[in-house]
Amino acid sequence: MTRFLFFPVAFFSFILSAQQLKSPSEFLGYELGTEFTRHHEVVDYYEYLAKEAPDRVKLMEYGQTNERRPLLLAFVSSSDNMNNLETIRQEHLKDTNGTGETSKAIVWLSYNVHGNESVSTEASMKTIYSLLTSKSTYLENTVVIMDPCINPDGRDRYSNWYNQYKNSPFQVDPNSKEHHEGWWSGRSNHYMFDLNRDWAWLTQVESQQRIKVYNKWLPHVHVDFHEQGVDNPYYFAPAAEPYHEVITDFQRDFQVTLGKNHAKYFDANGWFYFTKEIFDLFYPSYGDTYPTYNGAIGMTYEQGGSGRAGLGVITRIGDTLTLNDRLAHHYTTGLSTIEVSSQNADKLNAEFKKFYKNKNFKYKSYVLNGDKDKIDALKTLLNKHEIEYGTPSNGSVKGFNYKTGANGNMSMSQNSLVVSTNQTKGTLVKVLFEPNAKLSDSLTYDITAWSLPYAYGLDAIASTSLISGTSTDEKSGMSSTGGINANNYAHITDWNSMKDARFLAELLKEGIRVRTSHHPFSINGKSFKRGSLIITKADNQNKDNFIETLQRVSSKYQKEITGSTTGFVDSGKDFGSAYVQMITKPKIALFSGNPTSTLRFGEVWHFFEQQLHYPVTVIDSEYADRVDLKDYQILILPGGRYGNYFNEKQLKKLQDWVKSGGKIIAMGGAIGAIDGEKGFGIKKKESPKDSINKPQPYQGTQREQIKSAITGAIFRTKVDNTHPLAYGYGNEYFSLKLGSDSYKYLKNGNAVYLENNIEPISGFAGSKAQKKVSNSLVFGVEEHGSGQVIYMVDNPLFRGFWENGKLFMANALFMVD
Template sequence: MTKFLFSLVLFVSFSVSAQQLMSPSEFLGYELGTQFTRHHEVVDYYEYLAESAPDRVKLTVYGKTNERRPLILAYVSSAENLSNLENIRQEHLKDTNGTGSGSKAIVWLSYNVHGNESVSTEASMKTIYELLTKKSSYLDNTVVIMDPCINPDGRDRYSNWYNQYKNTPFQVDPNSKEHHEGWWSGRSNHYMFDLNRDWAWLTQIESQQRLKVFNQWLPHIHVDFHEQGVNNPYYFAPAAEPYHEVITDFQRDFQVTLGRNHAKYFDANGWFYFTKEVFDLLYPSYGDTYPIYNGAIGMTYEQGGSGQAGLGIVTAIGDTLTLKDRIAHHFTTGLSTVEVSSQNAEKLNEEFRKFHQNKEFKYKSYVLKGDNDKINALKSLLDKHNIEYGDLSSGSYRGHSYTSGSSGSLSIDKNGMVVSTDQPKGTLVKVLFEPNAKLSDSLTYDITAWSLPYAYGLDAIASTSKVSGQGPQQAQARTNITTGSYAYLTDWNSMEDARFLAALLKEGIRVRKTDHPFSIEGKSFERGTLIITKGDNENKEDFIQSLQTIASNFKKDLTSTTTGFVDSGKDFGSSSIQMITKPKVAVLSGGPTSTLRFGEIWHFFEQQLNYPLTVIDDDYANRVDLNEYQILVLPDGRYGNHFNEEQLSNLKDWVRKGGKIIAMGGSIDALDGEKGFGIKRKQLEKDSGDNKPQPYKDWERERIKGAITGAIFKTKVDNTNPLAYGYGSDYFSLKLGSSAFEYLDNGNAVYLEGNTKPFSGFAGTEAQKRISESLVFGVENHGRGQVIYMVDNPLFRGFWENGKLFFANALFMVD
């Protein structure tokens, strides 16, 4: 057979194969864009493509959601590349240490991280079909990895809601019900977390499972498909300032290259778009920035629409925006991305290798020490990111002190570790650990501080020298449980201690705590120490066995004592050694509460503390007998005058009888002022100085003076207050806004003094004045009960590890 005839046969064979593949519309039985496709139908289509073109599509299930929906990835490439996929992956990863010779472009397309930004999953089906048919030439030197839906639980929540409430035919009037989701929209995942802000913190099961695979590939290109308000035109790269300083010139320039190619297609169609606005590249936990800090060209693409748009909606200028329009736009930028990547495969590989060469960062090593549980919690996070670290058991180290904010030293005699930037993940280490990220512009889209030593409550220094550590050692817990002991003692310093206590209480083991330091049998113990006595548990037949099992599960050190007679402090029979009650906890949902802030509490109880929680919705809260509960949590939100006089009176009466309110963020507004509680908003006297009118163009810059965009402040701690047991004299708090409340008459557990300059991140000058000498966390007694005020959020996005013990103290220590 001649070469010409052989090529003709191959062409005809391929054409027949391409024609045999059904398009999304043919497979689903309706024209794409005329309905929202449920997740199982999307999976069905991808499975169909993998079965019909197994030489060019490989489908894998990389995990499941909380609601048991599958998380899938499709690998799409030429038959030759797909048959050699593992070798391509391994050769590409070798480029991170300079020994590889990768030649293929690796492009990862992520769709539908926000469930009600639902167009992108629809667009993914059209995109993969086009890649397998008309645009298959892009795949000759490119591997495309497609995640058609990062957030299936949120997507199905939205699509099912929309299918229930839409008009037939769909109604473009924006006032119609189908354009107004309820309190629990489809944006978030099962626990109401924003998955697009979880890439670095990995608090959610979807993120954890996805990152395992992402780290096995580390693509050259990563696109995160989104939607924004219905009246906004399309947004694509290049991004807005601030860019983090570690972002390379090539990463910046290639965003422009991609943007110009997208613009070519949008211009030809007369579609509107914008670039270089709003969406910056700083916060490390986004779907664009996290890949960038791992060597990729990370980008966000934003289509107008979101959960409001439905199948069609009239915009502010009178145009009708349809789901078909939205699909066309995401489809176009997706294909354009693959096209440009294919054209620049060699350059992408070359620059990827350069990115992972050693960089001359100012700080070469980050040396940390602290409570062993906190060290282990940080190690667990670093393991998930494939970040290398070493143990330190002794030594003194100099550098930038995180505690003082200036040059200092750190002495280690145990529980130390070091993380160096001299490793393949060195850039990510610099971004996550640096004391204070450099800001090229104070107008940012998200928080401006996140440094892990502060987040995990560890003493640390950043060293300009490389510090070498030992291989991580596995410590063994000493339980010391003997049947003849009077009591078993253990410390209270971390969330692991809180989980241990929660497990004991659920098992029916009675536990006491001390409100005073004491020493016994030559050992010293601090406030909050847990005391588990044989006498309190004599009616529990399997007491010793249960205690042993739980202690082993949590690798908990227990100290046995043969007496309750202390050397100093209070004896175990003292009224100061109080029983910890097993509280029944309720949390308000719906109505005035923020879904994200409610979700943080829900996730904290079920997935972090492993303790039961009753969710009471605002719709029927008035019919619930609060006397069945010991604790009511009011999540952050927009309360204003949400509670009427009768409701406030009932709350006050319930607290006086022994109830406990944990009021967080905006819920404090529902209790302050003349409402019978002692909390008062702090008023800032207006500066009578320069009152000249400001130009309209400067309004945003003027506004930012009164804002705090997620900055870290050093606060004072009264650790004699039960709300602050387990803490030192200082706490670094992540402050998310400039709301400020006056000191309480008594019970100020954590507070800001006069100097309110942030240790890390941005805070406007007016905001700094407002929060000066203000409350952070406090306890107010009312009769036999308490109100606990949490102005700052200790559970923010589930990643501020050092704040979580405050919440546990509010549950178990404050009485």
């Protein structure tokens, strides 16, 4: 939903002068910086400004959060500019093809992406008030777009918690309760996702709705306001290395220009700050990098504080940091950013045009082959980013082969997809598709690999030639219900993707009974792989409206159904065989609270409710001991820091439940809580010992430590696709490995694993870490009595964007039995 909020002006009234506008403190009834303002009060103030100064403020509701809070943008500029706002926007976008004639600077300020980094929303209110009053000259040649709160759900979670637990008056002692949020902190959104890592992947509703408006403006400058640890001084641009190689000299230099202007104000006030450290410009899904790869000067500003600071707290050196101090710093850098942008509007426009000129990237086109469902999933993401793609002509393409890691050939057909860098979003295409992003420094703030062909499980060639492609009609689609007939003995369909998993999940919810074949088979001249779904008339003879329901669900998911009048197969196992088993409709429990990671828990929660659309029961650690696991068939333990969390009695309870037929899915850090020392069979691998332990200089400690680290790199793994956990996959899987934790092979059930002498195919992995993860398990299943324990060492649901990993989770739920 996108709508502008207009406020009428009485016929004989006149616009209030700047002096008549109420400041945030006057409007709210308390001094700004002495309380945390709830989101609805923030909205009220912005609506007040839009009503009282409609010639200079326009408010847009661009969507809603999961908890139904409004997402707002405020457009602020001079009266003349606001009267011509749409013309300014259109002329600015023409700069992407070099024909625009506007001289206005476009500055976008994003506040409170992390809910408990809450001071920035307070600063936004002071900033917009100053722009309408004392700093209105900045607006003569500048349009400022302000998002006062990217994450309203998280912000209100924090502010409500703080208002509930704070002392009165507030307590600056950092040991007081008001400085210690619980597990369910306000940092993330409703689904515990970090919205600052979601700009490129667009898994969350906030990101999906925001990007639609962002693409309509593509600002010259974008600032993402944050907070960091209580004891840290303020951070502003220029950023740290590594910078991605596509970042232009002007983008680098203008960060320095802005930083020096900020420093001028901070120096005058005696405020401490630092630059060029920690916060790099590499991973593409941040609020600084994503805008940068779309032509902006993208920046992160970090104020010390966050959820620990409250209204005031004593720092490590004995100073008192107050909310008002934090507010003043963000207010200062925000206005300084607008000031410099206004002074350099012509330069920003000229360089923006240059950014969008065709660039001589090494790879001009990316050609992709693979399962149609996976191609379609990638198209959905590209559409959201307004990235163009097409269908190439039949033939062959030569270039870097993602699967082999070397130059090679691949055939092209009408089912292929080609994405070229010769388009408006060409730089973004290069960043998202390149096989291995170039690192200028291995010390990075986030993952170092994300290439979309690997993430979506597609065969790909990166070509140095420009491959033409014709646009496809996305509205067309095959008829999926042609094979459905009430007289059929069975209805058969494949199992390859998350679309198939959603199809199965809905059938199970509808009460349709479904079988799967644990052997490949052929029938009526058509071949089917392991995991294929078989829906028989006999299994559903007591189901009312069986055929109508199957037709409706098949049509919804565009599933091609093959009908058969017999269960006698041409090859493989007949439909009455023990190898063709009924898929259980499982009741699933998801463990939450300490010791799980909020982010890892959120990824699983979101997977069930927003991707698979299958019910899950969330059981919190506070009362888990009182829950009878006999009511559930599956228990999921998300990653986290478990340590020795489960005591002997709890471990015995889990073991007995599994032996009697239960299924545990242990992910990441949860595996150590139930490993070989705790009663189950999996065993941790230790790091290989150095032959000589040489003393290291103190200054080189960090460089030495990174040899044992993996900072989000992609590894080629081996897959046993005869195992139910790996149905729908080929014999290789490219896994995003986030750390060097490793486990030995299981005696049986090694569905996905790493072999010896492995190196990452993309991204950084230290030399010691590579040795440690060699010959180790990635995904496996241990039989334990009548039940199973499924181990997921790597995280197939990481940040919701590794599309090709999600079917492993669906297999764990429905195929492993």
